[in-house]
Amino acid sequence: MSLSIEQVRQVAQLARLALQPEQAERYAGQLSAILDMVDQLSQAQTDDVAPMAHPLDMHQRLRPDAVAETDRREAFQAIAPAVENGLYLVPKVIE
Template identity: 55%
Template sequence: MSIEVDEVKKIAKLACLNVEEADVQAYATNLSNILDLVAQMNAVDTTGVTPMSHPFDAVQRLREDVVTETDRREDFQAIAPKTEDGLYLVPKVIE
């Protein structure tokens, strides 16, 4: 399995990662090697095998739809990069 440079750029975009041009080739080589390792999976026939998403095939537990959290906005925003009047600030999205 070989991943080309263009494909690395596409994956990086999907993953919201800014990859430096100088590093793209190294990622292409490494990702190709990893996918070669992963391709060993194809040696085993899994027709009809149920996929296992949880070690106990359990389902997610649900809780009552009630308020359990206290308002700690100030604590949480104290560690944010940029806030104003209780809002998180990001660059302008809509012109």
């Protein structure tokens, strides 16, 4: 797929990019090459390829899901200026 210089200018305008006239032709060629490569990749046969989350067949070592801190909610709310039903009360800032 080849892009015209006018299409490159239009994309640059939509992206709010300043594009010099001498750059448009070079960018048209480079973007066309990228689109050709994407088209080539989309033609690859992937029907028999199973989806994978990672290219290497490895398991990630995860830390155990264990509580590391004690619940100190009461201590924190005891020093708060205003608390109601376990929630911190703050002044209204939006009218």
